[in-house]
Amino acid sequence: MRRFLKVLGIIVVLLALVVVIYFVFMTVTDYKPKEVISLNVENNLDNILPKETKLSALTFNIGYCGLDAGQDFFMDGGTGSRSKSKEKTLENLKGITEFIEGQTVDFILLQEVDIKATRSYNINEYEQLKEKLTDYSSTYCINYKVPWVPVPLAKPHGSVKSGLVTLGKYKIDETNRYGYPGKEKWPRQLALLDRCFIESRLPVEDGKELVLLNSHLSAYDKGGVIRKQQLGFLKEYISQEYEKGNYVVVAGDWNHAIPGTDSNIFESSQEWPEWLKEIPEDFKPEGFKWGADKNVPTNRTVDIPYKKGENYLSVIDGFLVSPNVDIVGVKGHQLEFEYTDHNPVTLEFILK
Missing domain, CATH: 1.20.5 (Single alpha-helices involved in coiled-coils or other helix-helix interfaces)
Known part of the structure; x- marks a missing residue:
């Protein structure tokens, strides 16, 4: 004994x-990035943005090509931690790429794009996207860099290097990574994303700039304290840019129910999830406008695999534009979450 x-x-x-x-x-x-980091633009183009001409942008969280309809996710109450297989990851990436190639848009703003991660079998998704989308310039920034996420114990999430991608068909003068304020307490933060947005500054023919932001806000902070800090930072930033006379378009995954949308119109057997919050009424600067398709859900719950009529559905992906930008139309694309847990959204707009 x-x-x-x-x-x-x-x-x-x-x-x-x-x-x-x-x-x-x-x-x-x-990973402790500086508050502002200058980014590289690959294949930068010479086209100057026109005024009073219809432009378009697509936002799409591709869920590292591992959160297709058959998957759940441990952070949301499921058990899955990785894509089903390398073959399935490539299949999802192919489906996402082919969808994007079929769209006629000026800007593409993507979230959760892995360049090397255990969860996506170390496939460099950014490189493969660039190989197909050669008509666009491209910018990448990291928002998730962790040596090893040890949970779930049976099949850990593992090593992650992932981020945001902005692609465009017009000249970009400057692009930067802006870190959002607010961090979880140690040691929880060690395994979580470092939230940020890509700022792309594009010259317009009238001498002003289009400030295009690709953003991915927090989802899991209890009480929403961190999200409140992030929204406050974003509000101040876009207000200042508009006051300079610039055009502002914010795109991405808000991880909040976008104002003007109603999740109750979507059939579901689940209740409103705890992580989903509403954007406070006082967030939007005066005159700014939301661009979202209230009739097409952009996100599903991932505590269970997707089954129509069961998962809770919501609209958390979309756009916010300054008063000097006219929204011509917004279209959500109902892909039934075939390749990722999000649906893409297209915005058509005019710089006034």
Whole structure:
């Protein structure tokens, strides 16, 4: 009995040592980007943005090509932590790419694009997208860089290097990564995203700039304290840019129910999920307008695989534009969450 207890004690000590080493390693290697980072534009084009001409933009969270209709996700109450297989990841990437290629849009704004991650079998999704979308310039920025996410224990989420992608058909003078304020407490933050947006500054023929933002806000902070900080930061930023006389278009995954949309119109057997919050009424600067298709859901719950009529559906992906931008139309694309847990949205707009 004594020998058994001694061996057990040694095992406990070794396990404790492994845990300590892991947290030290994660803390030392924690990705801590500067508040503003200059980004590179690949294949930058010479076209100058016209005024009073219809333009278009597509926003799409591609869910690292691993959250197709057959998948659930552990962070939302499911058990899945990775794409089903490498083959399925490539199949999803192919379907997403072919959909995008079939759209005639000036700008493409993507979220959750992996360049090297265990969950997507280390497929560089950004490189494969660029190979197909050669008519566009491209910008990439990291918002999720973690050496190893150890949960779920049976099949860990693993190593992650992922981010945002902005593609465009017009000249970009400057592009930057802006970090959002607010962090979870240690050690939880070590395994979470570092939320940010890509700022692309494009010259317009009238001498002003279009400030195009590709944004991905937080989803899991309890009480919404961090999201409140992020929205406050974003409001101040876009207000200042508009006051300079610039055109502002914000696109992306808001992780909030977009004002003017009603999730109750979508058939579902589930209740409103805890993580889903409403955007406060005082967030939107005066005169700014929301661009969302209230009739097409852009997100499904991922605590269970997708089954029509069961998952809770909502509109959390869309656009916000400044008063000097006219919205011509907004269209949500009902893809039935075949390749990812989001549906894409297209905005048509005119710079006044």
